[in-house]
Amino acid sequence: MKILVPVKRVVDYNVKIRVDKETNSVDLNNVKMSINPFDEIAVEEAIRIKEGGKCDEIVVVSLGPEQSKETIRNALAMGADRGIHVKTEHSPEPLLVAKILAKIIEKEAFDLIILGKQSIDDDCNQTGQMLSALLGCSIGTYASKIEIENDSFVVTREIDGGLQTIKLAKPAVLTTDLRLNEPRYASLPNIMKAKQKTIDEVDPASLQIEMQPKVVTKKVEEPPIRIGGGKVDSIEDLVDKLKNVSGVI
Amino acid sequence: MSILVLAEHNNEILKEATKKAITAASKIASPVHVLVAGMDCANAANDAASTEGVEKVLLAENSHYKNMLSEPISELLIDLMNEYDYLVSAATTNGKNILPRVAAKLDVSQISEIINVVDGKTFQRPIYAGNAIATVESSTDKNVITIRTTAFETAKESKSTAEISSIGIEKNPGLSEFVEEKVSGGERPELTSAGTIVSGGRGMQSGDNFKLLESVADKLGAAVGASRAAVDSGFVPNEYQVGQTGKVVAPELYIAVGISGAIQHLAGMKDSKVIVAINKDEEAPIFEVADYGLVADLFDAVPDLDKELEKIQK
Ligand SMILES: Cc1cc2nc3c(=O)[nH]c(=O)nc-3n(C[C@H](O)[C@H](O)[C@H](O)COP(=O)(O)OP(=O)(O)OC[C@H]3O[C@@H](n4cnc5c(N)ncnc54)[C@H](O)[C@@H]3O)c2cc1C
Numbered sequence: 421m422k423i424l425v426p427v428k429r430v431v432d433y434n435v436k437i438r439v440d441k442e443t444n445s446v447d448l449n450n451v452k453m454s455i456n457p458f459d460e461i462a463v464e465e466a467i468r469i470k471e472g473g474k475c476d477e478i479v480v481v482s483l484g485p486e487q488s489k490e491t492i493r494n495a496l497a498m499g500a501d502r503g504i505h506v507k508t509e510h511s512p513e514p515l516l517v518a519k520i521l522a523k524i525i526e527k528e529a530f531d532l533i534i535l536g537k538q539s540i541d542d543d544c545n546q547t548g549q550m551l552s553a554l555l556g557c558s559i560g561t562y563a564s565k566i567e568i569e570n571d572s573f574v575v576t577r578e579i580d581g582g583l584q585t586i587k588l589a590k591p592a593v594l595t596t597d598l599r600l601n602e603p604r605y606a607s608l609p610n611i612m613k614a615k616q617k618t619i620d621e622v623d624p625a626s627l628q629i630e631m632q633p634k635v636v637t638k639k640v641e642e643p644p645i646r647i648g649g650g651k652v653d654s655i656e657d658l659v660d661k662l663k664n665v666s667g668v669i
Numbered sequence: 670m671s672i673l674v675l676a677e678h679n680n681e682i683l684k685e686a687t688k689k690a691i692t693a694a695s696k697i698a699s700p701v702h703v704l705v706a707g708m709d710c711a712n713a714a715n716d717a718a719s720t721e722g723v724e725k726v727l728l729a730e731n732s733h734y735k736n737m738l739s740e741p742i743s744e745l746l747i748d749l750m751n752e753y754d755y756l757v758s759a760a761t762t763n764g765k766n767i768l769p770r771v772a773a774k775l776d777v778s779q780i781s782e783i784i785n786v787v788d789g790k791t792f793q794r795p796i797y798a799g800n801a802i803a804t805v806e807s808s809t810d811k812n813v814i815t816i817r818t819t820a821f822e823t824a825k826e827s828k829s830t831a832e833i834s835s836i837g838i839e840k841n842p843g844l845s846e847f848v849e850e851k852v853s854g855g856e857r858p859e860l861t862s863a864g865t866i867v868s869g870g871r872g873m874q875s876g877d878n879f880k881l882l883e884s885v886a887d888k889l890g891a892a893v894g895a896s897r898a899a900v901d902s903g904f905v906p907n908e909y910q911v912g913q914t915g916k917v918v919a920p921e922l923y924i925a926v927g928i929s930g931a932i933q934h935l936a937g938m939k940d941s942k943v944i945v946a947i948n949k950d951e952e953a954p955i956f957e958v959a960d961y962g963l964v965a966d967l968f969d970a971v972p973d974l975d976k977e978l979e980k981i982q983k
Contacts, residue, residue: 436932437797446801458914514769515778538914542796544781549739549769558844559739561766564907574848578907579762580861580916581852586738589844598897598914599907634778638804643795646939648958655973658945658961659981666943666960668865668922669889669978 423466424530427459429491430541444639458536461596464603467499496614497606503619518550523627537595548595558588562597670698672755678713685862686759691824693816696786700724708735721827733841743770744840760815772813779813784820798913798936819919863892865922871898872927881971888978912937930955
């Protein structure tokens with residue numbers, strides 16, 4: 421079995437971003453960037469499947485600028501086998517990402533594609549679902565458990581009401597939720613080894629996809645700021661305020 | 670400019686999230702039609718038909734649609750979208766799971782979790798865990814949109830009743846099978862529609878200690894929520910998680926107990942009307958968004974709160 425794991429380079433989850441009022445955009449200068457945490461969970465899951473003897477090769481793919489290679493190396497250091505870098509200036513919108521991934525999968529078949537359920541920058545939560553549509557295969561979003569059977573995957577999903585288990589035909593696209601696993605840290609020897617692993621470059625122009633976005637961002641603003649910081653001295657004081665000042669109890 | 674809303678229901682009534690999506694849909698285009706898909710869900714269709722703003726209800730009853738699996742429902746929607754300009758759903762796990770699959774088949778982008786309708790093609794949506802608000806414009810004729818429910822009112826009951834039309838389309842590509850669902854449910858209100866929420870974090874130390882919060886919640890008619898850390902530690906199940914990657918809530922009153930206030934947690938609750946924080950660390954970021962912060966050990970403060978609420982109830 422072959423697994424493809426798409427990974428995205430995003431602002432580190434610990435960074436509180438700033439909106440640049442002059443350019444109407446999010447200020448990404450000198451901001452720490454990392455692998456999208458849900459994608460890291462996807463890489464980890466693929467590695468665990470391989471360690472369980474059920475996968476022969478893990479390929480990671482990233483779309484984005486040159487620095488996306490670092491994100492691929494990061495996944496290779498965790499234990500993925502090979503990388504593909506599709507060089508684009510910015511990370512394109514989810515539909516385009518899905519189209520590019522579908523082209524790559526057209527050239528090289530995969531039995532399982534594991535993505536993060538959302539990237540923590542644009543919070544779109546779309547790419548996996550879109551990819552499954554383009555491939556005409558099954559989709560298992562928000563996975564918290566993946567079991568592999570001969571020609572199917574049994575997936576437990578985190579849904580609004582609790583947990584749902586479904587059985588999906590192979591090939592399938594799955595997206596990860598937080599409780600699927602805890603990603604490992606890459607060891608120093610593995611970081612060294614990852615430097616020798618191959619990363620193929622793909623020019624998006626060679627894929628013959630219309631790269632014009634269908635949705636454009638007109639502006640980016642700061643959200644209204646919530647003014648908090650009020651304190652109470654005791655529970656009596658709290659209950660009194662909730663009842664008589666705010667009127668919420 | 671017709672608009673179709675994908676409904677979520679429990680066979681008897683529409684989920685409140687759908688009634689909020691109907692409100693948003695009315696701001697985008699008209700007429701608004703609602704698709705109720707499932708099995709034995711005629712009552713839910715009746716509820717949809719008597720919701721303000723709804724002009725027609727499509728009822729698709731078939732065993733394939735019973736569990737809202739993405740593959741059959743999206744096929745059905747793709748078929749129906751020949752007749753509509755917009756497809757809308759609440760940003761619930763079902764909406765988020767199904768709509769992008771339809772969008773890709775229609776060769777359009779999805780606009781996720783809008784909080785404001787500027788015009789028929791322009792919308793506002795939070796990005797970066799709500800630390801920025803993007804105004805986005807679509808250039809396609811058809812549009813697929815999910816709604817952040819906290820930003821829209823619940824559509825009211827209508828005096829008139831819309832037409833219900835049963836549709837016989839049966840779609841199932843046979844790629845997926847339902848196995849089982851473990852839904853805790855219970856007596857308490859649902860997190861996303863509750864007026865009051867009491868949430869616990871890692872500071873609670875164990876699932877057992879959540880009983881302290883449940884007791885308070887019962888007195889307030891509140892739902893119980895949690896931080897990711899509390900869910901990851903196994904104190905409470907996943908459906909309790911409030912935040913950027915869990916549920917987004919905006920109740921009248923949100924009480925955060927033993928929660929530090931990470932960006933990802935704030936993203937899910939900072940639009941609550943009144944926020945209370947109980948934390949022993951006075952530097953905890955949760956206090957920056959709290960209207961009423963109490964610096965205290967929760968194991969003293971929560972039982973005291975419980976007693977005080979009991980007093981005022983009498
Ligand atoms: C990709 C990603 C997605 C995430 N999504 C979410 C999400 O959706 N929702 C979410 O909540 N988090 C999310 N997180 C996690 C988030 O970053 C924080 O780690 C998490 O919110 C912390 O939970 P906490 O506040 O309960 O724990 P901690 O940060 O450990 O805080 C515990 C607090 O309890 C207080 N405390 C301890 N003991 C007591 C006591 N006896 N009395 C009073 N106070 C006490 C402490 O002072 C501390 O402030 C996400 C993280 C990532 C990377």
